[in-house]
Amino acid sequence: MARRCVSRGQSGGVSRSRAMAIRLSALFSALLLFLTLSDSILRVLGVGVGINYGQIANNLPSPARVSYLLQSLNISRVKLYDADPNVLSAFANSNVEFVIGLGNEYLLNMTDPIKAQDWIEQHVQPFIPRTKITCITVGNEILSGNDTQLMSYLLPAMQSVYAALVSLGLSKQVYVTTAHSLAILGNSFPPSSGSFRQDLGEYIHSILNFHAQVNSPFLINAYPYFAYKDSPDQVSLDYVLFRPNLGTIDPITNLNYDNMLYAQVDAVYSAIKAMGHTDIDVKISETGWPSKGDLNEVGATVENAGIYHSNLLRRIEARQGTPANPSVPIDIYVFALFNENLKPGPASERNYGLYYPDGTPVYNIGLRGNLLQLDSASSDMIVRNSMAHLVRDALFGVLAFTILV
Numbered sequence: 001m002a003r004r005c006v007s008r009g010q011s012g013g014v015s016r017s018r019a020m021a022i023r024l025s026a027l028f029s030a031l032l033l034f035l036t037l038s039d040s041i042l043r044v045l046g047v048g049v050g051i052n053y054g055q056i057a058n059n060l061p062s063p064a065r066v067s068y069l070l071q072s073l074n075i076s077r078v079k080l081y082d083a084d085p086n087v088l089s090a091f092a093n094s095n096v097e098f099v100i101g102l103g104n105e106y107l108l109n110m111t112d113p114i115k116a117q118d119w120i121e122q123h124v125q126p127f128i129p130r131t132k133i134t135c136i137t138v139g140n141e142i143l144s145g146n147d148t149q150l151m152s153y154l155l156p157a158m159q160s161v162y163a164a165l166v167s168l169g170l171s172k173q174v175y176v177t178t179a180h181s182l183a184i185l186g187n188s189f190p191p192s193s194g195s196f197r198q199d200l201g202e203y204i205h206s207i208l209n210f211h212a213q214v215n216s217p218f219l220i221n222a223y224p225y226f227a228y229k230d231s232p233d234q235v236s237l238d239y240v241l242f243r244p245n246l247g248t249i250d251p252i253t254n255l256n257y258d259n260m261l262y263a264q265v266d267a268v269y270s271a272i273k274a275m276g277h278t279d280i281d282v283k284i285s286e287t288g289w290p291s292k293g294d295l296n297e298v299g300a301t302v303e304n305a306g307i308y309h310s311n312l313l314r315r316i317e318a319r320q321g322t323p324a325n326p327s328v329p330i331d332i333y334v335f336a337l338f339n340e341n342l343k344p345g346p347a348s349e350r351n352y353g354l355y356y357p358d359g360t361p362v363y364n365i366g367l368r369g370n371l372l373q374l375d376s377a378s379s380d381m382i383v384r385n386s387m388a389h390l391v392r393d394a395l396f397g398v399l400a401f402t403i404l405v
Contacts, residue, residue, distance in 0.1 A: 049316050050077035050099075050333035051354075052286060055084065057340040059357045063090035066337070069359060070096060079285065079333045081140065083123040092130040099135040099285075099333070100124070102161070107139055107150060110157035117164035125168060135175050136161055137285070141221065143200050144183035154178060155206050162214055175216040178207070179285040182222055182264060185271060190250040191257065191324065194267030195274050208272060211280045217331075220268055221286035224260040225299060225308070232298045235260070241304060242311035255323040261287060261312075262322040262330075269324060281328070287312070288335035290348035291362050300348045306363035309334065309354065313365065 053066065061069070067090040070078065079099040080087060088098065102110060102119070109115045124133055138158045142150055158176050165171040182188065184204065186197040196204050211218055224240035238245040240260045247258040257263040261284075268282050289308035293300025312332070319329040339353035339362065355361055 049313060050079055051075055051337050052079045052333050052335045053337045054081060054340050056343045057357065058342060060338055061357060061359065063087040067091050067094060088127045088131045097132045097134045099137060100133055101137045102139065104139050104142060104150060107153040107157045110138060110160050111153050113160045113163055116160035117167060120164040120168060133174055135177065138176060138178050140179050141181040142178065143203055144181035151203050155210060158210060176214065177216045177219050179219040179221055182220060185267060188264060188267040190252055191263045191266035192250050192252040192270050194270035196271045205275050208275055208277050208280060212277055217281040217283045218272060219283055219285035222261055222264045222284050223287060225289045227260060228299050229297055241307045242315065257323055266322045266324040283331040285333050286335040287332060288352045290351045292351035293348035294346050297346055297348050302363050306365055310365040
């Protein structure tokens with residue numbers, strides 16, 4: 001009898017153990033699926049794209065809330081047009097890398113090495129390393145303007161800022177550059193014949209030498225939208241929106257370009273090469289498409305903006321290079337994070353944002369999920385902690401289940 005009872009107990013124990021093992025396996029599978037789906041959600045914009053965070057508005061969410069928003073979307077690169085201490089503080093101890101800006105109004109002062117170092121000590125050094133500042137842009141689109149005096153300040157200002165970084169031991173982690181409009185090109189087609197305007201040659205040549213010396217990239221603000229707006233009868237909408245089209249052949253290289261943005265980038269590479277440099281990377285510091293414009297701003301629609309950004313993100317995620325540089329993935333900062341209601345100029349200038357100031361997407365390119373968490377201050381903590389809490393609870397559930405078994 002005793003032997004039979006023991007036999008039954010062992011048999012029941014084995015059966016229960018198998019059942020528990022099956023349940024435990026199922027629980028782990030469910031957890032793995034949860035983590036996989038969560039990663040897919042978080043990868044919506046976390047594909048290496050950067051975002052321009054402009055603040056010419058009076059209705060934007062606080063930097064702290066923007067920090068939670070961007071981290072919930074897994075965006076790890078942000079470009080500012082200043083060095084706003086509130087923003088830099090809000091992103092402390094995050095994984096977000098910052099490009100900060102010295103406005104055009106600072107250029108004269110930055111030609112003075114002492115003032116340049118003072119600026120770095122006040123606006124950069126206090127935030128490192130808690131906030132990841134990786135780049136300083138000195139001025140924006142200076143060479144496409146009409147102020148020749150400002151043009152003459154540009155390179156000396158860049159040199160002084162770089163020297164200050166060297167002096168403070170920061171030059172290995174923070175690089176110095178400036179952003180240019182494509183209006184600095186004298187010729188952009190075919191891309192292999194790209195060249196800079198002759199009247200800007202003396203400025204650009206010296207700036208290129210600086211980039212090569214300090215190993216910093218050449219930044220361009222590239223907007224296919226402008227080309228379409230100005231000549232909608234001659235420029236194919238499919239070509240500028242990355243939609244399927246026959247493309248354009250460069251007659252010199254026989255390379256086919258299926259979109260204007262890549263042609264613009266390769267034209268800049270060719271212009272740089274024509275000045276004797278093949279050792280400088282080209283990065284896109286701004287590109288975007290407005291969702292609304294004035295009556296004469298052809299193509300500025302929600303539909304076109306959504307298509308442009310959606311197709312652009314797919315190419316970034318695929319780590320595409322341009323036809324002339326296929327092994328170099330395009331490096332892009334999208335313009336912009338929010339619509340900015342105080343920007344001057346035509347209506348389009350106030351409608352480049354991916355989001356309205358309340359956190360609602362302007363158009364749907366798969367980014368709706370966590371943005372609704374911006375509705376209340378208390379939900380900021382939800383945005384930051386919800387994923388961690390769900391994973392933690394699931395893991396504790398597995399652990400408790402295992403202990404009970």
